Amino acid sequence: MKKIAIGTTNPAKVSAVQAVFSAENYILVPTTVSSDVAAQPFSDEETLAGAINRAKNALKKENADIGIGLEGGVVEMNKRLWVCNWGALVDKDGVVVSAGGARIPLPPEVAQGVLDGKELGDVMDEYTGMRNIRKKEGAVGIFTNSYVDRAEMFIHIVKLLAGQYEFQTNSFVKTDD
Ligand SMILES: O=P(O)(O)OP(=O)(O)OP(=O)(O)OC[C@H]1O[C@@H](n2cnc3c(O)ncnc32)[C@H](O)[C@@H]1O
Numbered sequence: 436m437k438k439i440a441i442g443t444t445n446p447a448k449v450s451a452v453q454a455v456f457s458a459e460n461y462i463l464v465p466t467t468v469s470s471d472v473a474a475q476p477f478s479d480e481e482t483l484a485g486a487i488n489r490a491k492n493a494l495k496k497e498n499a500d501i502g503i504g505l506e507g508g509v510v511e512m513n514k515r516l517w518v519c520n521w522g523a524l525v526d527k528d529g530v531v532v533s534a535g536g537a538r539i540p541l542p543p544e545v546a547q548g549v550l551d552g553k554e555l556g557d558v559m560d561e562y563t564g565m566r567n568i569r570k571k572e573g574a575v576g577i578f579t580n581s582y583v584d585r586a587e588m589f590i591h592i593v594k595l596l597a598g599q600y601e602f603q604t605n606s607f608v609k610t611d612d
């Protein structure tokens with residue numbers, strides 16, 4: 436079975452990979468690696484770079500066949516701060532596929548906390564009075580009244596990665612559709 440290293444131990448992200456790459460067909464290894472970008476990425480480019488770095492670092496650390504990196508960030512547009520999400524999948528032959536995910540604008544009071552230098556995850560916990568939002572529904576879950584939570588948002592990204600990888604390498608990725 437192929438080994439897939441996942442460049443995080445955050446359950447919202449790990450569960451998204453598990454939903455697409457089933458444990459029947461893959462050995463899935465969540466592992467903490469550096470994103471080699473800021474803890475709070477502040478642009479699409481930086482967030483995507485974090486995802487690619489995580490995928491590469493995880494593949495190398497776990498000596499895996501495939502590495503997957505998922506990264507959240509924020510991006511300023513139209514005088515609002517938006518939460519953005521990016522993913523990358525790399526394999527040991529050097530194939531790299533990337534995909535972007537959903538984005539929504541943050542309420543001004545939350546955006547200000549991030550602009551003041553705090554991580555969005557910490558701002559979200561303060562704003563909601565809850566703990567570890569980042570590991571559960573995420574900002575997207577809170578601000579969409581749970582219509583879309585963080586895991587579901589990342590499932591979409593992982594499907595985009597799996598499908599592109601399948602298309603580009605003519606390999607077959609079994610998904611739990
Ligand atoms: O353990 P890792 O994989 O690092 O997961 P994380 O929750 O820290 O997530 P990221 O590093 O990908 O996100 C960078 C920062 O943005 C925050 N963030 C991004 N999207 C978020 C969301 O939907 N809800 C809460 N925090 C979010 C996150 O908490 C970090 O502080």
Ligand SMILES: [Mg+2]
Pocket residue numbers: 474
């Ligand atoms: Mg993080």
